[in-house]
Amino acid sequence: MFKKMLSSLLVSAIFVSGSAAAYASPEESAKVPITQTKSISKDLYTVDGDFLGNLNKTTTIEQVTDENGKASYTSxxxxDYELAEEYAAIPAYTEKFADSTEITTFSVNEENELEVNGEVISENDFPTVSFSRPGLGGNSFALNSNDSGGEPTISHYYSNSDRTRYTFGTYSGVSFKFDHGVYVGPTGNNVSRTNIPKTNSNFYDAKAAMDSAETNYRDTYVKASAFAFAAALAFFSMGSVITFIPGGGAAGFAAVDLYNVYSDLQDDVGDAYAAVSHM
Structure with missing residues (x-):
């Protein structure tokens, strides 16, 4: 008899639990998170083509949609870096390419404003691009026959033939748009220095920042193309990208991913500008 009663209770408990899930309120159902995880491993190179090391990067984006259909994210x-021996011995590189975990939140407040880590951002916070050739823009810093790479219109360095003296040039920020192709260019102030030896106290800070920018510059291209596909757009600016975040879906995930790498690029260029300014 006891076993029959216990069996009946278990059946009832399972039925009630199942009923609660089946008839959950729209608000409860809406808050079930969707998670997207991507992992990559790639070799890194300096602006002048030296092997810098290896990066293992994992990006996890969790999306939660509220009862009003607005999505919020936690990225x-x-x-995880493994630097080549030469660069692992340079403090500026071990600091710039230090292992890290960065958490960024994206949410919409009661005034329908987008907040990133609790700070309101809008389309007006992002500069627009006025140039017309993919990947280039603004006034290019002077190049010479020993120039070996990098983005001369944004943040760049090159050396003399024996790599004993360097020229550095950088703007303070980055602008972006997509018009049937990715356009990344400079914004803000610019500064340049010539004939700089490796003994300069800001030499490696500037070089490490520009080498990091080189990777994030290329990643911005990749993520922008992915967003264009997800959002089915042929024209957009970085300011318009963030308007897709509250809508959720594939475009929302792609917008968060693009925002992350674009922010990293902005940080690198800002760091380069600060270092070159103090040479």
Whole structure:
């Protein structure tokens, strides 16, 4: 008899639990998170073509949609670097390319404003691009026959033939748009220095920042193309990208991913500008 009663109770408990899930309120159902995780491993190179090391990067983006259909996100980006021996011995590089985990939140407040880590951002916070050739723009810093790479219109360095003296040039920020192709160019102030030896106290800070920018510059291209596909757009600016975040879906995930790498690029260029300014 006891076993029959216990069996009946278990059946009832399972039925009630199942009923609660089946008839959950729209608000409860809406808050079930969707998670997207991507991992990559790639070799890194300096602006002048030296092997810098290896990066293992994992990006996890969790999306939660509220009862009104507005999506919020928590992005967790983990970077694990293994630098080549030469660069692992340079403090500026071990600091710039340090292992890290960065968590960024995206949400919409009661005034329908987008907040990133609790700070309101809008389309007006992003500069627009006025140039017309993909990948280039603004006034290019002077190049010579020993120039070996990098983005001369944004943040760049090159050396003399024996790599004993360097020229550095950089703007303070980055602008972006997509018009049937990715356009990344400079914004803000610019500064340049010539005939700089490796003994300059800001030499490696500037070089490390520009080498990091080289990777994030290329990643911005990749993520922008992915967003264009997800959002089915042929024209957009970085300011318009963020308007897709509250809508959720594939475009929302792609917008968060693009925002992350674009922000990293902005940080690198800002760091380069600060270092070159103090040479």
């Amino acid at each position: 967790t980006v983990t970077k």
